[in-house]
Structure formats: C-alpha cells, structure tokens
Amino acid sequence: MHPNRLARECVLKALYACELSQEPPEQVLLSTLKSFSDQTDLNIDFIKELYTRVYENKNWADKHIEKYLQNWEFARVAMVDKLLLRMGICEIVFLDDVPPKVSISEAVEIAKVYSTGESSGFVNGILDAVYKEHIKNENNKQKDDE
Numbered sequence: 567m568h569p570n571r572l573a574r575e576c577v578l579k580a581l582y583a584c585e586l587s588q589e590p591p592e593q594v595l596l597s598t599l600k601s602f603s604d605q606t607d608l609n610i611d612f613i614k615e616l617y618t619r620v621y622e623n624k625n626w627a628d629k630h631i632e633k634y635l636q637n638w639e640f641a642r643v644a645m646v647d648k649l650l651l652r653m654g655i656c657e658i659v660f661l662d663d664v665p666p667k668v669s670i671s672e673a674v675e676i677a678k679v680y681s682t683g684e685s686s687g688f689v690n691g692i693l694d695a696v697y698k699e700h701i702k703n704e705n706n707k708q709k710d711d712e
Contacts, residue, residue, distance in 0.1 A: 570664075573609045574653065574672055576602065577617045578680065581649045584621065591621050619656040620649075627652040634695040646681045647689060654693040658700055666697045 580598035584591050595617050602608060620627070631651050632640045643651075650673045657669035670693045677685040 569607055569609045570612055571672060571675075572607055573612045573616070574676060575680075576608060576613050577620065577653060578646070578649055578676060580613075580617055581620060581653070582645065585645060585649075591617075615661065616653060616656065619660045620652045623656055623660070624652060627655045630655050630696050631692060634692045644681060644685065647677065647685050650677055650681070650685075650689050651692055654689065655696050658693070658697050666700070670694060670697060 576598060579601075580595045583589075583598060584594045587594055589597070595614070599605065599608070599610070599613070628640065628648070631643070631648065635643070654669050654673040657664050658666045661669070670690060673693055674686045674690045677689045681689075
C-alpha cells in the first residue's frame with residue numbers, strides 16, 4: 567500500500583474519532599497514530615498537514631459539499647462520506663504537491679473500503695465538481711493578475 571493511502575486512512579480514522587470524542591483534536595490524532603503498530607510506513611508530515619487542514623476548514627468544506635448536493639440533505643450524508651469529502655476538498659484546495667486527480671481517486675478508493683456501495687460514485691461526483699470550480703477560480707485569478 568502506498569504510504570499516502572495509509573496516511574489518508576489514518577487521517578480518516580482520526581477525524582472520525584474526533585467527531586465522536588470530547589478529546590482535543592491533537593490528542594485524538596496522537597492516539598490514532600499510536601494505534602498503528604508499524605509507524606515506519608506512515609507519512610507523518612502528510613498526516614499532520616491533512617488532518618489539520620481538514621479540522622481547521624471543516625465548516626468551509628461543508629459549505630462546498632452542500633453546494634453540490636442534489637436532492638439530498640447535508641444532515642443525511644454518511645459521516646464517512648462527509649469526512650472523505652472534507653479530506654478531498656482540502657487536498658484539492660490546500661495541498662499543491664498532490665495532484666487533484668490523485669486526491670479524488672484516493673477518496674473514491676477509500677470510500678469503496680469504508681463506506682457504502684454507492685458512496686464511491688457520490689464522493690467522485692462531489693469532488694469532481696469542486697475540482698472543476700477550483701480550476702475555474704484559479705484560471706480567473708490568473709486572468710485578473712495579468
């Protein structure tokens with residue numbers, strides 16, 4: 567397994583635990599990291615950056631998710647799907663060293679393992695829409711700078 571896939575799964579587990587716990591986010595991440603018996607394969611820097619970005623931008627990412635929901639209420643979106651969408655959105659927007667198509671693909675593959683049968687298509691559709699909007703905004707920003 568690629569180290570960043572394992573890292574994303576670690577972040578997903580930590581974010582899920584954070585949603586259910588009253589513990590401080592930093593403590594939840596440390597506890598999650600300790601649960602991995604072999605930490606040599608973990609990309610700790612990537613984990614910390616992605617976890618922090620998602621945690622700090624949760625409400626912002628949720629607004630992006632809500633924007634692209636069709637005939638579905640945000641409250642009804644499965645927690646794992648919300649977390650994967652938040653992660654994908656934050657990767658696309660904030661992590662320049664990860665190609666957006668890789669972020670989308672990874673979120674889809676992780677959804678296949680940890681969520682429902684329909685989740686991978688759902689996650690793909692939302693993240694693809696966010697990516698297209700992000701590209702459009704970046705192109706507009708470049709035109710404005712010229």
